[in-house]
Amino acid sequence: MIPIGHFLILSAMLFAVGAAGVIISRNLLIMLMSIELMLNAANLAIIAFSRMNNIVDGHVFVFIVFAVAAAEAAVGLAIIIMIFRNRESINADNFSLLKR
Amino acid sequence: MFETLFPILFLVGVAAFIAVAMAGASIVFGRRTSEGAKYEPYESGIKPKGDTRGRFPVKFYLIAVLFILFDIEVVFLYPWAVIYQKLGMFGFVEILVFIVILLIGYFYILGKGALKWE
Amino acid sequence: MPDYNLRLIIPEIFLFLWALFIIAFDLGTKRKNPKLIGYLTMGGIAATAVLLYLYHGGISFNNMFKSDPLALFFKVIFLGSAFMAVGSSFDIIAQKIKNHRGEFFGLVLFSTVGMMFLASAGELISLYIGLELTTIPLFILAAYYKDDRISVEAGLKYLVIGAFSSAILLYGLSLLYGLSGTTDIVMMKINLALLYLNTNGIGWALLMAIVMVLAGIGFKLALVPFHMWAPDVYQGAPTPITALLSVGSKAAGVVAFMRIFIDGLYGFADAVMFPLDWGNIVAVLAAAAMILGNISALRQKNIKRMLAYSSIAQIGYVMVGMVAVSELGVGSVGYYMFIYLFANMGAFAVATIFNDNTGSDSIASYAGLSKSSPMISAFMAIFLLSLAGIPPLAGFAAKFFVFAAGIQAGYTWLVILALLTAVVSLYYYANVIKMMYFAPDNPTIKLNTPLSANIVLIIGVAGLIIFGVYPEPILNFALDTARVFGF
Numbered sequence: 001m002i003p004i005g006h007f008l009i010l011s012a013m014l015f016a017v018g019a020a021g022v023i024i025s026r027n028l029l030i031m032l033m034s035i036e037l038m039l040n041a042a043n044l045a046i047i048a049f050s051r052m053n054n055i056v057d058g059h060v061f062v063f064i065v066f067a068v069a070a071a072e073a074a075v076g077l078a079i080i081i082m083i084f085r086n087r088e089s090i091n092a093d094n095f096s097l098l099k100r
Numbered sequence: 101m102f103e104t105l106f107p108i109l110f111l112v113g114v115a116a117f118i119a120v121a122m123a124g125a126s127i128v129f130g131r132r133t134s135e136g137a138k139y140e141p142y143e144s145g146i147k148p149k150g151d152t153r154g155r156f157p158v159k160f161y162l163i164a165v166l167f168i169l170f171d172i173e174v175v176f177l178y179p180w181a182v183i184y185q186k187l188g189m190f191g192f193v194e195i196l197v198f199i200v201i202l203l204i205g206y207f208y209i210l211g212k213g214a215l216k217w218e
Numbered sequence: 219m220p221d222y223n224l225r226l227i228i229p230e231i232f233l234f235l236w237a238l239f240i241i242a243f244d245l246g247t248k249r250k251n252p253k254l255i256g257y258l259t260m261g262g263i264a265a266t267a268v269l270l271y272l273y274h275g276g277i278s279f280n281n282m283f284k285s286d287p288l289a290l291f292f293k294v295i296f297l298g299s300a301f302m303a304v305g306s307s308f309d310i311i312a313q314k315i316k317n318h319r320g321e322f323f324g325l326v327l328f329s330t331v332g333m334m335f336l337a338s339a340g341e342l343i344s345l346y347i348g349l350e351l352t353t354i355p356l357f358i359l360a361a362y363y364k365d366d367r368i369s370v371e372a373g374l375k376y377l378v379i380g381a382f383s384s385a386i387l388l389y390g391l392s393l394l395y396g397l398s399g400t401t402d403i404v405m406m407k408i409n410l411a412l413l414y415l416n417t418n419g420i421g422w423a424l425l426m427a428i429v430m431v432l433a434g435i436g437f438k439l440a441l442v443p444f445h446m447w448a449p450d451v452y453q454g455a456p457t458p459i460t461a462l463l464s465v466g467s468k469a470a471g472v473v474a475f476m477r478i479f480i481d482g483l484y485g486f487a488d489a490v491m492f493p494l495d496w497g498n499i500v501a502v503l504a505a506a507a508m509i510l511g512n513i514s515a516l517r518q519k520n521i522k523r524m525l526a527y528s529s530i531a532q533i534g535y536v537m538v539g540m541v542a543v544s545e546l547g548v549g550s551v552g553y554y555m556f557i558y559l560f561a562n563m564g565a566f567a568v569a570t571i572f573n574d575n576t577g578s579d580s581i582a583s584y585a586g587l588s589k590s591s592p593m594i595s596a597f598m599a600i601f602l603l604s605l606a607g608i609p610p611l612a613g614f615a616a617k618f619f620v621f622a623a624g625i626q627a628g629y630t631w632l633v634i635l636a637l638l639t640a641v642v643s644l645y646y647y648a649n650v651i652k653m654m655y656f657a658p659d660n661p662t663i664k665l666n667t668p669l670s671a672n673i674v675l676i677i678g679v680a681g682l683i684i685f686g687v688y689p690e691p692i693l694n695f696a697l698d699t700a701r702v703f704g705f
Binding site: 208 | 241
């Protein structure tokens with residue numbers, strides 16, 4: 001049996017990669033993918049804790065997070081397509097009309 | 101520990117050996133030509149039309165998003181299916197409500213014409 | 219057999235079905251009747267309030283859903299903010315939105331259902347679902363003017379920040395779940411306290427969980443340093459949606475904060491038990507919010523941006539009551555949010571009406587408004603003075619109770635700072651009033667208001683005056699909500 005720490009370290013690493021991706025990347029699609037990575041890192045942690053404590057609440061939590069992530073991705077892609085139609089760009093640096 | 105992991109390590113070793121050997125053999129014994137046709141996306145067959153970064157209709161995207169949404173909802177059927185015997189009538193009615201809500205969503209996208217191709 | 223009492227979620231079920239009905243009705247009638255749909259939506263919200271009065275009190279679904287006084291109080295705020303947002307959006311729907319009218323109202327209702335579930339969450343999973351159901355429709359609504367570059371940009375910013383913050387929150391929740399071994403908030407309180415007392419070196423894990431959850435909810439609340447999205451999104455989103463964001467969604471954040479921090483992390487609020495307590499962290503953030511919000515608001519030229527910074531400052535005042543973690547603290551926060559509902563929704567309703575008639579959001583264009591539309595100018599003055607906390611209006615009583623809670627809990631430095639920044643805030647609120655009343659005569663168009671917007675304005679002014687003069691019933695109700703946490 002693999003000890004719980006391994007899962008938690010992996011999940012922390014995935015979370016850090018995702019967070020770094022959102023902060024560093026200027027491409028909106030990559031930002032969205034990085035957010036999905038963060039959500040899945042949290043999923044991994046939840047499942048690991050769920051096995052550690054021998055309770056199944058965590059599994060339900062993870063299913064819910066899947067559905068939420070799908071909804072977020074759908075809405076996110078729709079908004080990105082909309083902004084691409086308006087501006088012909090998905091580079092986050094180009095969207096600064098609101099900084100005044 | 102080593103006994104249990106040995107087959108895996110062995111497999112990794114064999115895989116690495118075969119990969120290196122084949123790539124190496126083709127470098128050592130292979131004959132290199134540099135003709136124009138080599139750098140086409142498809143060496144033989146249809147000639148590629150236009151750029152790979154070209155636009156394609158947004159309808160594809162719409163169908164894809166709708167597919168993701170309806171696909172991911174199926175995940176909720178799995179836990180229900182696992183303990184469906186225990187939940188009995190209560191679980192059945194609950195999952196029916198869930199499906200009906202999904203169905204309303206389906207009729208909504210039909211009504212909006214999101215699935216019409218033309 | 220699962221423990222379920224469907225009677226308790228009748229209001230939520232009704233509102234959800236009503237949202238579906240609104241969308242279907244709009245689709246069925248070929249979008250001929252934007253006004254009728256608007257009134258149907260308002261009627262649905264009012265009917266939900268009645269159902270809420272009939273069916274409340276109790277716990278269901280194994281603690282996942284708690285219909286307690288706290289939930290009831292905040293649900294009233296959510297329904298009020300949705301009602302007022304819908305009421306002030308009629309002209310926008312008629313003028314700017316051509317072919318997705320039913321969805322606009324439907325999404326507002328879906329978001330409200332999310333807030334209501336969030337207020338009732340007794341458990342991390344339902345809390346997370348509620349939070350997401352609140353936010354995802356708001357992403358779409360913020361970007362609702364499809365062809366307006368500013369609105370789409372606002373939606374995009376809200377989407378990226380909102381999704382990012384919810385991922386951070388989720389990671390924090392996963393740590394709390396792992397440490398306590400339960401998703402039930404009441405059980406979590408007990409398990410975490412036991413764990414902390416019995417295990418050495420667990421404090422850092424706990425602190426990390428607290429910081430992540432705080433960051434996640436801080437983004438929803440626009441608490442400094444998680445506020446940078448707020449001015450941009452508030453400016454770009456359709457104005458009624460800005461109002462909903464600044465009141466409904468913020469109140470949802472406040473109630474989520476209460477459920478997790480005051481209930482679940484109760485033992486870690488003061489420095490005696492936990493050296494790095496969340497009480498002091500939040501107090502510092504509140505101080506930063508008050509200073510930064512008020513000072514940035516001073517130099518804003520756009521009314522929506524000004525109100526955005528003012529709402530950042532207001533959440534700082536709310537947090538003064540929150541860190542008190544006492545009966546008066548919880549009660550005063552509830553009361554503050556209730557009054558904030560009337561004042562802020564009212565101010566944004568006036569901004570909406572002004573924009574519909576003149577197409578401008580700049581404060582300078584309000585010059586001379588009192589000559590052409592004396593009534594609306596007077597209303598705006600009342601809303602702004604209440605936000606500033608001038609005595610006969612309800613905003614004063616709200617600030618007074620929050621500060622009293624802060625003093626009682628020993629956060630005197632925070633309350634002194636709050637008083638100083640409140641004086642600063644008077645300047646920028648008064649600046650708008652000065653523009654409307656004393657600016658050199660600059661003829662403005664006479665504002666036409668639809669009936670529904672008038673209803674909204676009258677509700678706002680009546681609320682501020684009545685609850686300013688006579689705060690007892692609401693204050694008692696708000697103090698009653700503190701019973702939920704055992705104070």
